[in-house]
Amino acid sequence: MTLAxxxxxxxxxxxxxxxxxxxLVGLVAYDDTSDPFPVTGxxxxxxxxxxxxxxxxxxxxxxxMELVAYSGPETGNRDHHAYVLRxxxxxxxxxxxxxxxxxxxxxxxxxxDGVIDIALEVPDVDRCIDHARAQGATVLEEPHDVTDEHGxxxxxxxxxxxxxxxxxxxxxxxxxxxxxxxxxxxxxxKKREGAPKRLFQALDHVVGNVELGNMDAWVDFYGRVMGxxxxxxxxxxxxxxxxxxxxxxVVANGNHxxxxxxxxxxxxxxxxxxxxxxxxxxxxxxxxxxxxxxxxLATVDALRDNGIEFLDTPDSYYEDPELRARIGEVRVPxxxxxxxxxxxxxxxxxYLLQIFTKPIGDRPTVFxxxxxRHGSLGFGKGNFKALFEAIEREQERxxxx
Numbered sequence: 437m438t439l440a441x442x443x444x445x446x447x448x449x450x451x452x453x454x455x456x457x458x459x460l461v462g463l464v465a466y467d468d469t470s471d472p473f474p475v476t477g478x479x480x481x482x483x484x485x486x487x488x489x490x491x492x493x494x495x496x497x498x499x500x501m502e503l504v505a506y507s508g509p510e511t512g513n514r515d516h517h518a519y520v521l522r523x524x525x526x527x528x529x530x531x532x533x534x535x536x537x538x539x540x541x542x543x544x545x546x547x548x549d550g551v552i553d554i555a556l557e558v559p560d561v562d563r564c565i566d567h568a569r570a571q572g573a574t575v576l577e578e579p580h581d582v583t584d585e586h587g588x589x590x591x592x593x594x595x596x597x598x599x600x601x602x603x604x605x606x607x608x609x610x611x612x613x614x615x616x617x618x619x620x621x622x623x624x625x626k627k628r629e630g631a632p633k634r635l636f637q638a639l640d641h642v643v644g645n646v647e648l649g650n651m652d653a654w655v656d657f658y659g660r661v662m663g664x665x666x667x668x669x670x671x672x673x674x675x676x677x678x679x680x681x682x683x684x685x686v687v688a689n690g691n692h693x694x695x696x697x698x699x700x701x702x703x704x705x706x707x708x709x710x711x712x713x714x715x716x717x718x719x720x721x722x723x724x725x726x727x728x729x730x731x732x733l734a735t736v737d738a739l740r741d742n743g744i745e746f747l748d749t750p751d752s753y754y755e756d757p758e759l760r761a762r763i764g765e766v767r768v769p770x771x772x773x774x775x776x777x778x779x780x781x782x783x784x785x786x787y788l789l790q791i792f793t794k795p796i797g798d799r800p801t802v803f804x805x806x807x808x809r810h811g812s813l814g815f816g817k818g819n820f821k822a823l824f825e826a827i828e829r830e831q832e833r834x835x836x837x
Contacts, residue, residue: 444477444557444693445607447525452637457525460638460728462813466690472567473663475556477693478639479605480520480527480614481725482553484543485797488532491549492519495528496625498742500635505613506621509534513617516540520614524637526727529553529614543599549797551722553593554642555603556694561590564604564662568594571661576601586612594661597646597654597698598720635735636727640807641686641695641815645713645723651683651700658687658696667695668815682710686815697815699723712836716799724792724803732789732808733768736776739806745794747830749777763787767810779819786811790819800834 443454457463468474485491495501505520507513515538519530531552533541543552558564561579569575577593587610593603613620646654658664664687683702688695701710713723729735736746753759754774763782766773766789773780778791789808795801807816 444479444525446479446522446527446557447477447638450522450524450637452525456730457638459809460730461640461695462692462809464692468690471663471690473558473564473661474560475558475564475662475689475691475694477557477691478525478527479555479557479603479607480529480553481551481639481642482529482555482603483531483549484540484547484552485530485532485549486544488517488519488530491532492521492530493625495521495530496623498739498744499523500627500631500738500742501526501528502634503621503623503625505618507618511617511619518618519621520618523634523727526636526639527614547599547717547719547721548799548801550717550802551600551642551725553601553603554596554722555605558604558606559608561592561604561606565592565594567663568661573657573661577603582616584612584616586610586616589615591615596657597644597650598717600644600721632734632738635738636729636806638728640726640728640805640809641697642725643697643699643723644720645699645710645717646720647714648701650720651685651698654698655685655687658698662689664689664694664696667692667813668697682708692813707831707836709831712831713801715836717801722802724805726790726805726807728807728809730808732778732791732806733772733776735806736778736791739793740776746777747792747794749774749779753779779816781812781814781816781819783812783814785813788812788814788816790816794830800831800836 492503496503501521501523503519504522508517515535516531516533521528531540565575565579574595576595579590579592581588581590589610590606591603593601595601655666667686667688669685682699684697684699686695686697699710701708754770763780766780766787778789780787780789787810791806793804795803
């Protein structure tokens with residue numbers, strides 16, 4: 437598989453270029469001929485929320501996403517509303533229950549707003565399912581075709597941590613707005629004059645939180661079932677503060693388009709961010725989504741203007757001489773990063789800029805990361821302690837520390 441072949445349907449529609457994606461998400465070439473579970477890239481992140489109509493508006497007005505498709509009572513779907521939003525190569529599907537007996541309502545009652553499905557685009561659904569089944573995965577949906585006037589999509593689904601699933605999608609024979617059962621739809625929302633076309637271009641990674649003792653089992657699952665490789669691991673002092681700790685390992689598919697850091701809590705003096713998540717989400721789930729941008733300063737400025745709140749970074753972080761020496765020259769003065777609270781980290785391949793929002797819902801669970809890569813394939817290891825201390829300050833304010 438050439439790098440050009442790894443462009444997903446959504447990325448092609450967005451007009452993203454291969455060179456842009458190589459910088460945005462650290463895309464690499466690989467030979468998929470021996471891959472038992474080849475994955476092209478992300479297809480969609482599907483959310484279950486308490487009010488899909490309002491949440492879809494929030495992602496448009498605050499995050500600059502574009503409404504492109506819809507399913508609901510008006511289209512014959514009596515169970516739920518579903519709004520399909522996009523920004524560059526990122527697709528969100530926001531679902532909210534309509535019928536009182538809808539499983540989406542029951543899911544939301546258990547977990548609050550959160551990700552129920554991390555759908556992946558694959559070139560061969562049947563090949564992937566055959567391998568997953570042979571490796572002991574739970575198949576939630578057998579491979580089948582769904583068809584409308586726009587063509588045919590082949591889909592299936594497997595279970596992963598908690599109540600999260602991976603729907604596998606082959607849409608090479610389909611040119612509709614999303615899936616059969618959805619109709620094209622646009623919004624009357626008008627962007628502010630001078631607003632950028634989009635605030636982020638791609639999805640870099642999705643972090644999953646699992647219970648103590650289960651991280652290695654899910655690392656094994658992604659390797660054995662889906663052919664993912666171990667990309668990094670963070671254990672010990674690198675990922676601990678004086679009060680709380682966690683352990684994390686990162687798995688990635690062959691071309692590094694799809695990356696899953698997997699976290700579990702570690703024993704410490706106080707409750708960690710992972711413990712807090714597991715308590716309020718009522719089990720394992722997707723903790724945060726990293727959105728890739730090629731101009732993090734402009735993105736953060738626009739998001740703040742739209743009301744998004746970010747974790748605070750103390751001035752001492754930027755004044756640390758060891759940090760200054762380690763990061764060297766970056767594309768903007770450190771003072772500009774400091775004004776916005778943007779973190780910076782460097783490794784042997786380059787550097788990255790990153791910042792984290794506060795939780796976006798009522799429960800202290802799901803949040804977002806904004807990331808701008810310049811060669812680095814890492815995850816901000818040098819920032820972990822500063823980040824976790826910032827999260828702990830917010831936990832303490834919530835009374836959960």
